[in-house]
Amino acid sequence: MKRVSALLLMSLVLVSFSTGCKDDSANATPTGFEMQFADCLVFGVHIFINDTYQGTCSSEEPKFYPLGAGTYTLFARSNANLGETYFCWTQDITVSDGNTTVVTLSCDGAECSE
Numbered sequence: 744m745k746r747v748s749a750l751l752l753m754s755l756v757l758v759s760f761s762t763g764c765k766d767d768s769a770n771a772t773p774t775g776f777e778m779q780f781a782d783c784l785v786f787g788v789h790i791f792i793n794d795t796y797q798g799t800c801s802s803e804e805p806k807f808y809p810l811g812a813g814t815y816t817l818f819a820r821s822n823a824n825l826g827e828t829y830f831c832w833t834q835d836i837t838v839s840d841g842n843t844t845v846v847t848l849s850c851d852g853a854e855c856s857e
Contacts (some may be wrong), residue, residue, distance in 0.1 A: 775809040776836055776844040778819075783830070783850035786823035792816070802850075812840040819848060820855075831855035 752802065778790065780802040790797040792808070792815050800806035814837045821830040830853045838844050 750838055765846070772841055772843055773807065773809060774812060774838060774841055774843070775807060776838055776846050777805050777807045779845060779847045781847055781849045781851075784823070786821050786830075788830075789820050789822060791818040791820075797843045807843070810838050812838055814838075817846065827852050829856070 778788075778800055780788070785801065785804040786798055787799045787804045788802055789799050790806075790808070792810070794816075797808060802821070814835055817832070817836050819832045823829070830850050832848045834846075834855055836844060836846055
């Protein structure tokens with residue numbers, strides 16, 4: 744009988760710990776921006792934020808870049824070309840604390856030369 748009581752007590756303690764500590768940060772919106780593309784073929788895009796290379800993303804799927812609140816200059820350039828023509832974008836992005844800014848870059852009219 745004592746063993747059953749001890750087992751029930753230990754189970755109760757474990758249940759109270761597992762339900763009492765919830766992580767609210769899992770529901771918080773990450774701070775930064777999400778890169779999306781429209782009207783594009785599938786190719787890689789080199790991403791620069793404030794002239795610092797961030798890596799390459801695909802024009803096919805969205806990519807999230809975590810950044811603190813502030814205003815940043817985005818420069819993006821395709822790794823694919825048509826002769827001497829690439830796709831390039833330059834714009835300022837404002838990120839608010841606790842928010843994700845969605846940036847959609849269109850390939851329509853984004854041609855640039857080397």
